[in-house]
């Protein structure tokens with residue numbers, strides 16, 4: 331069976347690519363029974379599609395490479411594309427665009443647009459090879475051939491939604507290098523000294539986390555296994571090992587408390603349970619502000635620079651994305667074609683581009699797919 335273009339994976343980037351390519355030019359091969367599984371669970375079921383504040387600085391990866399795709403298909407072009415299909419995402423949490431009702435609204439658009447293409451479901455790709463000008467794609471059901479192959483199989487995160495290492499395996503088999511992969515946008519597990527966090531499970535407080543030169547502001551959620559919440563997830567993108575620095579009192583000058591007649595648990599802008607837990611750790615009483623000594627004030631300063639080394643992360647099972655992946659200096663930034671094998675393309679999360687929390691990863695999936703589509707359109711007409 332000969333195909334023009336085979337797309338490996340039926341997730342966000344594949345669906346965008348299939349939607350914008352000419353009718354009957356594409357065969358999607360998806361391991362799951364249904365395409366777009368991650369779209370449905372994303373953004374708490376409402377899919378954080380993109381962000382009003384866009385740029386390569388919101389990604390980990392080679393900025394010139396990322397910028398090329400964003401220039402061609404940025405958040406405004408994406409929003410217009412969706413608007414033409416009657417989806418008007420709404421701004422929430424500041425600058426993040428979500429589906430108005432549910433992520434299904436976005437998936438439905440892709441399903442409608444990609445109806446014109448062929449989709450093989452419940453079929454897993456095992457291997458890709460190339461002989462002369464033709465690729466052979468071996469699945470667990472058959473072998474197909476195609477002139478062009480697009481690897482859109484995502485990363486390793488959320489294996490229960492179909493994630494696999496096939497994209498990296500295919501890339502390596504064609505001589506590509508893979509930047510070391512790791513779970514990202516994921517919670518941290520903690521070491522013994524921070525086990526007291528676990529007693530605060532379910533409580534959330536606003537913090538600023540510093541990982542090297544990167545700063546991540548937002549909510550930190552104490553979780554049963556350690557730490558989670560948007561600020562922590564963002565911080566995980568930059569963390570490899572070693573210490574992080576958490577400011578539990580961002581934008582709060584501690585000297586403000588010195589003239590107050592209120593107790594620390596009422597004065598400090600944190601949930602009372604969190605303040606109490608830290609007072610126990612610092613061996614401080616819940617005194618009124620005006621009675622705090624200089625020595626006690628310097629102990630409280632610890633809350634502004636609470637530095638510790640996470641034990642690790644919650645792993646791929648809980649990570650929203652995988653950082654690392656197919657090295658970008660071996661992929662053309664304009665077409666997304668392999669610089670090693672003509673006709674082989676990589677789009678979406680499988681590439682070594684990872685966005686911060688806030689819709690940046692879907693934007694990358696869509697932008698890279700769109701770039702690839704422009705190149706493929708020239709080939710298939």
Ligand SMILES: Cc1cc2nc3c(=O)[nH]c(=O)nc-3n(C[C@H](O)[C@H](O)[C@H](O)COP(=O)(O)OP(=O)(O)OC[C@H]3O[C@@H](n4cnc5c(N)ncnc54)[C@H](O)[C@@H]3O)c2cc1C
Nearest residue numbers: 339341342343361372373378455484492678679689691692
């Ligand atoms: C819980 C969760 C919430 C998220 N929320 C957001 C959010 O709100 N905003 C945001 O920007 N990003 C979010 N993300 C990240 C986002 O979903 C991904 O970055 C994006 O889906 C990547 O698109 P992709 O096409 O590269 O890969 P995917 O969407 O992961 O698609 C890859 C597809 O390939 C298939 N596949 C894998 N191996 C094989 C094989 N051997 N054969 C055939 N098919 C195979 C998989 O089943 C999958 O369907 C979230 C992720 C998770 C897990």
